[in-house]
Amino acid sequence: MPELPEVEVVRAGLAPAVSGATVLAVTVLDERALTRHPGDGTHFEGALTGRVFRGAARRGKFLWLPLEPAGASLSATEAVVGHLGMSGQLLLRPPGAPAERHERVRLDLAHPVHGELAVVFADQRTFGSLALDELIPTPDAAPGGYGSDDAAVPTQVAHIARDPLDPAFDDAVFRSALSRKVSAIKRVLLDQTVVSGIGNIYADEALWGARLHPETPASSLSTRTVNRVLHEVRAVLEKALAEGGTSFDAQYVNVNGQAGYFAHSLHAYGRTGQPCDRCGRPIVRVSFMNRSSHYCPHCQRMPRPA
16 A cells, blocks of 8 residues: 555655646546545536646645635635555546546646646556545644645545654654553554554564564653654655655556655565565564564564563
């Protein structure tokens, strides 16, 4: 599943193409792509046609395209919310480009600088979605997500915590939340209501960097250790961003259809049986929440019970 770096790469690619663009036409080819939209395909097409996008924003693994207000309001009140699910892609294509394989929705746009173009939502497994959603004020009055100056967030994203790269992310609040969690630290890192954007890949990588066993109880961590975890999480996410995200197959690509190459920089995830880059012992893989954890049993030892 695309995680924060992959979604941010997509958002950054969309932003210059959609900001200020008018929706000329909307074509819904498969209504399964609208599972989170309150209406059907005809409603989605009619509600968007003629509207103007203000930009592209992201929180965690969710992204949204705020719309210029249709009435007298000066602030955006609606947005198109996108979630890539397991295999969703948002692709930029020239006008009239042939249909993509697994294409579900196409938005034909007219940009004041770039001219006409199309945004295509393709999704092989159909777990992703697009939806028109209401924007509501953020409780802390800070911008709703990365890439936006508006203190608003879609209702479908409001329950998602801020991510570690968000300027409004509060380290102290995160440390306090961990102190109350008896769950394993990896489980907490994957809890999108505590911290967003971190999935299985980057949790494994950050815990390898912090030398923490994934089953270490979160509440047992000292302030210094939590700070180290946050540092490693941010370092991993920023490096993955710089390398275009992680692509293991053709399902994750940027808006131009190009794959990321962070998979070549992984230290733990997907390296079962390979030597640890720190100590040379084999990386192990264990079952974890219907998925897997990868770690070095020598460098990331489970702490002894008190």
